[in-house]
Amino acid sequence: MPLPPLHAFRVFECVARLGHVGAAAAELHVTPGAVSQQIRMLQSTLGIDLFCKQGRHLVLTQSGLALQRSVSRGIQEITEGVRLISQDHFKVPPAKVLTISTEPIFGASWLMPRLFAFRAKHPHIKLRVISADGLDLVDWRRADIAVLYDAPIWEGFWWRPLQPLHMFPVCCPQLLRGQHALRQPSDLGHHRLLHEDDGSQWRRWLLEAGLPYPGDADVHIEDLGIALQAARDGYGVALSDEINSSRDLEEGRLVQPFAMKVPAGMDYYCVCNEESRGVPEIVLLIDWLLEQAKATPLYLHDRTRIS
DSSP states (O other), rough: OOOOOHHHHHHHHHHHHHHHHHHHHHHSSHHHHHHHHHHHOOOOOOTSSOOOTTTTOOOOOOHHHHHHHHHHHHHHHHHHHHHHHHHHHOOOOEEEEEEEEEEEEHHHIIIHHHHHHHHHHHEEEEEEEEEEGGGOOOOOOOSSSEEEOOOOOOOEEEEEEEEEEEEEEBBOOOSSSSOOOOSGGGGGGGEEEBBBBSSEEEEEEHHTOOOOOOSSSSSSSOHHHHHHHHTTSSOOOOOTTTTHHHHHHTTSSSSSOOOOOOOOOSSEEEEEEEGGOHHHHHHHHHHHHHHHHHHHHOOOOSSOOOO
């Protein structure tokens, strides 16, 4: 005796389990008439009554009960078989964890938003961020990649520059107005120059502008992040670059009062151990950061809007 179509057994199992044609139709996403037709066809082919009516419900006959047990076992075995082969075929690989070492100010201002975007695009890679202010301070027992501001002479390491950097003055928008508004470089004589080094960067910029160096700062700041916050708060003018001030310039917390820039002398670099260069996830992250750096706007001078 040839078997009826397997779909008929699927419909039978659903009606037998739910005891109602309408409920089975809803689960199978078909009409009640289609369910009734399949049940009639199955009973006609087998020559056996599988259900009897009790009020609004269908109750299995003894033959129907025996068939339902076999069909249920068969569907369970098919379901388990599909689950096993699907699990092997679509198995999600374990997440790879990458640790990035970077400087705090750079991490907060430029790196972190891009790492969150990278994580959203590559959910199989988890990220950890640790801090260090120079290559000799990086804990390479933990770090897979470092992003550092430096001039590379690094044996045993592979590196690529993120973007050629330039130094230029930045200040809060309020310093563009008032009695001593910053309109030309000579107006800097009325404002505090915020240092985050020994003054050599300001000397270079002022030399290019044809201005004398006014002398050592009355408040010396050794950290760029603190210097930029002092500039945001209106305490003076800081020197920054396209990367560390990109968000402040874009969002208007800082402005670039003058067009002139000077090369920074050092750049931000992606660095990893030479033997790690072939790790696919490390390559993926470094390439991503290099592409993101290329897309970082190079701000042009506009005294009221930096774009």
